[in-house]
Amino acid sequence: MIIYLKSQQSRIKIFNNSLKSPTSKWNNNKLRNRRERSTQEKMVNGGCKADGSLNESRFDEPMPWIGIYVAGAALACGIAMTIDALHGFRYKKFWFPCKFFALNATILTLIAIAIKFSMDLNATMPHRQDQLAKVSSSAFICAVVGNLLPSLGTMKNTELFVNVVALAILVITAVANICIQMSTGVIFVFWIEHAFIMLLMLILLAIACSLSLAIPTTKYYLDIKYSEKLKLTNIECSRKKHLSVAEGLREDLKKYWILAYSSGPQFVIGRSAPCTASGAFCLLNSLILVEAILRTYLMPWSLKFCKGESDYKWSTTMVLISQTIAVGIGTISPTVRWFMAINFSCPKKAKKARGREIGVEKYWVKKLLLWQMKPLDLNICGRHGRKLAHKTKYQIFRLLIVVQQGIVLSCQSIRFASIVLVSRFLDFKRFIKGQNNISNNDSELESRHSPDTNLSRFVIHLDGEDELVDLMMKNNGDATAHWIKIGEKQKPKNLIELLEKVDSSLAFTGVKDFDSDKVPSLGFSEPPNCWALPVVTLTSIALAIPSIDRELIEKLVTSVHEGLKYIREIEDNLDAKKDLKNVRIAEEIVWSGVELDGRWLELDLNDMALQGKGIKETIKALSDIAKEKFMEYAETHFIHMNEWFLEEDPSRWCIRMLAANSMYRICESILLDIEYASNQRLFEKLSLMICTLFSACFTNLQHVISKQCRQSGIEEREQNIRYAVLLFGKTEGIIRILDKKKIQESNPGQLVHIDDWHLLCKKTDTLSSISCSTDKESAMSSLYISIE
Numbered sequence: 001m002i003i004y005l006k007s008q009q010s011r012i013k014i015f016n017n018s019l020k021s022p023t024s025k026w027n028n029n030k031l032r033n034r035r036e037r038s039t040q041e042k043m044v045n046g047g048c049k050a051d052g053s054l055n056e057s058r059f060d061e062p063m064p065w066i067g068i069y070v071a072g073a074a075l076a077c078g079i080a081m082t083i084d085a086l087h088g089f090r091y092k093k094f095w096f097p098c099k100f101f102a103l104n105a106t107i108l109t110l111i112a113i114a115i116k117f118s119m120d121l122n123a124t125m126p127h128r129q130d131q132l133a134k135v136s137s138s139a140f141i142c143a144v145v146g147n148l149l150p151s152l153g154t155m156k157n158t159e160l161f162v163n164v165v166a167l168a169i170l171v172i173t174a175v176a177n178i179c180i181q182m183s184t185g186v187i188f189v190f191w192i193e194h195a196f197i198m199l200l201m202l203i204l205l206a207i208a209c210s211l212s213l214a215i216p217t218t219k220y221y222l223d224i225k226y227s228e229k230l231k232l233t234n235i236e237c238s239r240k241k242h243l244s245v246a247e248g249l250r251e252d253l254k255k256y257w258i259l260a261y262s263s264g265p266q267f268v269i270g271r272s273a274p275c276t277a278s279g280a281f282c283l284l285n286s287l288i289l290v291e292a293i294l295r296t297y298l299m300p301w302s303l304k305f306c307k308g309e310s311d312y313k314w315s316t317t318m319v320l321i322s323q324t325i326a327v328g329i330g331t332i333s334p335t336v337r338w339f340m341a342i343n344f345s346c347p348k349k350a351k352k353a354r355g356r357e358i359g360v361e362k363y364w365v366k367k368l369l370l371w372q373m374k375p376l377d378l379n380i381c382g383r384h385g386r387k388l389a390h391k392t393k394y395q396i397f398r399l400l401i402v403v404q405q406g407i408v409l410s411c412q413s414i415r416f417a418s419i420v421l422v423s424r425f426l427d428f429k430r431f432i433k434g435q436n437n438i439s440n441n442d443s444e445l446e447s448r449h450s451p452d453t454n455l456s457r458f459v460i461h462l463d464g465e466d467e468l469v470d471l472m473m474k475n476n477g478d479a480t481a482h483w484i485k486i487g488e489k490q491k492p493k494n495l496i497e498l499l500e501k502v503d504s505s506l507a508f509t510g511v512k513d514f515d516s517d518k519v520p521s522l523g524f525s526e527p528p529n530c531w532a533l534p535v536v537t538l539t540s541i542a543l544a545i546p547s548i549d550r551e552l553i554e555k556l557v558t559s560v561h562e563g564l565k566y567i568r569e570i571e572d573n574l575d576a577k578k579d580l581k582n583v584r585i586a587e588e589i590v591w592s593g594v595e596l597d598g599r600w601l602e603l604d605l606n607d608m609a610l611q612g613k614g615i616k617e618t619i620k621a622l623s624d625i626a627k628e629k630f631m632e633y634a635e636t637h638f639i640h641m642n643e644w645f646l647e648e649d650p651s652r653w654c655i656r657m658l659a660a661n662s663m664y665r666i667c668e669s670i671l672l673d674i675e676y677a678s679n680q681r682l683f684e685k686l687s688l689m690i691c692t693l694f695s696a697c698f699t700n701l702q703h704v705i706s707k708q709c710r711q712s713g714i715e716e717r718e719q720n721i722r723y724a725v726l727l728f729g730k731t732e733g734i735i736r737i738l739d740k741k742k743i744q745e746s747n748p749g750q751l752v753h754i755d756d757w758h759l760l761c762k763k764t765d766t767l768s769s770i771s772c773s774t775d776k777e778s779a780m781s782s783l784y785i786s787i788e
Contacts, residue, residue: 070315072322080100085332088333097270104163114323115140123312128300131188131305139289142201145278155715206403210407218269218363226259237252245702256710260717278338285331286327360404491731492563494558513669513673516668536591543594545609620667693754700752
């Protein structure tokens with residue numbers, strides 16, 4: 001042990017001596033230098049240079065990708081404006097309602113991204129495409145504001161205020177940033193172009209604010225006039241006893257459409273003087289951008305650019321192209337609105353325009369007048385302080401009223417001047433061509449496009465829009481026919497073929513026979529029925545019947561699938577209490593399995609049909625399986641089933657229990673009738689029951705279509721009536737079949753639910769049986785008397 005310790009001590013001494021040698025010192029210095037270099041590299045990667053100052057060498061690397069992001073946002077706005085423009089041209093809505101490119105948080109965010117170049121205060125942009133991108137970014141703001149104006153009419157008051165304030169903040173910030181860039185030298189060319197575009201920005205913003213002040217009052221006036229004319233329309237619609245149901249609905253829809261179309265908020269805003277005048281400003285904005293681009297490339301000596309590299313590098317060209325395209329597309333809708341406003345292509349119309357007085361209607365300033373007169377509720381500085389505040393507020397609103405009147409008058413003057421200039425040009429053009437019979441041509445044109453005077457009574461217009469009544473009728477008088485044709489292309493052909501088989505004498509037998517009172521209930525009470533669940537259950541039973549032609553089954557399934565769409569439409573509109581929510585969900589889930597896989601709650605109906613059992617055995621098997629599943633689901637979901645049944649509403653049973661209960665009751669009701677002699681006869685009987693259930697349900701179509709026309713807010717009115725017209729186009733064939741076979745309800749809307757129909761059919765059957773027995777007794781008594 002002592003020897004081992006001595007050897008270890010000698011080794012330690014040798015190692016210490018080796019560290020003191022020159023070679024070991026050199027190695028230590030090398031290790032220290034390596035550690036210092038790694039520390040410096042970490043500092044550089046962390047944002048600092050070797051001397052500790054900020055490392056800016058990589059700050060500009062993501063800038064091209066930011067440029068791509070800006071170009072993408074501009075293209076997204078351009079695509080949205082393109083879709084709205086195409087939509088307007090396709091459906092002849094030349095006021096171009098904003099459907100995709102509307103003023104909301106998403107669009108404002110996209111605009112804020114797309115105009116980054118106007119907001120960038122210190123990026124280096126020396127080349128011509130860089131400076132042109134600055135101009136295109138500014139012009140892009142004007143184009144989008146001009147496109148957004150009609151969407152102001154679709155907003156509630158609070159939403160309107162918030163969105164207009166957000167737009168104003170964005171535009172004012174852009175104007176301020178452009179001015180800063182011009183003063184600091186970031187923008188060093190195109191000063192005149194920027195100055196004009198900034199002026200147009202502020203004008204368009206003022207128009208947006210002017211419209212937002214008038215929109216609440218305008219909607220109020222429109223609602224009053226709509227209510228008055230709606231009463232007149234309802235009275236006239238109730239007097240058409242000589243027309244069939246389908247023809248009567250077609251005439252009613254024309255009237256409702258004219259009411260909704262002429263009072264649509266976007267249409268009212270689109271035909272107003274400020275909105276139409278904005279088209280002239282947007283056109284001027286695009287011309288300024290075109291002038292800047294042409295001057296840059298065709299007159300390069302007139303401009304002097306700088307050397308150096310742009311921070312955005314190659315992406316600037318992409319931004320310029322995308323924004324120029326967006327500006328071009330965004331100019332289409334406002335310009336066409338402007339051209340439509342001055343579309344007085346004959347001198348007679350021009351004279352009407354010249355004779356029209358230019359003035360500010362009450363609805364433009366009524367909101368400001370109300371705010372001006374409303375006292376302030378302030379507790380400051382006593383009575384004198386309140387008096388001073390009230391006077392100050394009065395003068396401020398007086399100034400705002402003058403500004404509002406000035407904006408409206410200026411826009412009306414622009415429209416008036418446009419009409420006069422266009423009419424003078426047309427007069428000169430006709431004079432050159434030697435066309436002196438102008439009045440004859442005009443009268444022929446008017447007679448060719450003479451509007452329906454009966455329908456023109458239903459046009460809703462504001463003060464100062466009297467001359468637009470004929471124009472609105474000419475441009476949109478046949479809109480209902482167009483939408484009805486679109487609906488007819490989607491009509492349910494298989495369902496119509498199925499309904500044509502219904503005999504008027506057996507119209508509602510299926511409503512009475514599908515559920516018998518003799519069947520004992522599985523619970524303490526029965527859940528309510530919806531129209532669709534019995535139809536789905538009967539179809540499931542039909543699929544399980546053996547030896548039925550596959551083509552007949554496929555045709556039945558297709559017909560039921562088409563019919564269920566309209567049943568759901570009816571129940572969506574007429575189930576006000578939403579008591580059938582679970583029952584309807586059960587129907588949708590069961591039908592999905594039946595249609596796609598031929599399965600009813602995991603039971604393969606095709607396998608059951610292939611087993612080749614008799615009719616009674618098949619129906620009894622389905623009934624037993626349904627009862628079994630009902631008990632199974634009840635025990636699974638509820639431990640104390642009896643107590644739950646006593647307390648809980650059956651409409652709140654779980655979905656599978658509702659489906660199983662429906663299958664059990666319908667199967668047991670079928671088993672009570674032993675009339676069926678063959679599989680084919682049972683299939684035909686089930687098809688007839690399905691058909692009669694459809695017929696009874698579809699008697700509510702008239703009520704659903706009328707309800708869609710009458711009950712809606714001003715923002716959704718036009719859309720709802722268009723939906724009603726499309727629904728009528730799809731179901732006109734069904735309505736005509738029911739009307740032809742006299743299968744129509746006398747009071748539409750009174751019998752909505754299937755349980756009401758079922759109860760009525762049972763009462764009718766009872767009364768008819770009583771009358772028959774009475775007739776038999778009287779006949780027997782008369783026979784007895786005659787024998788005596």
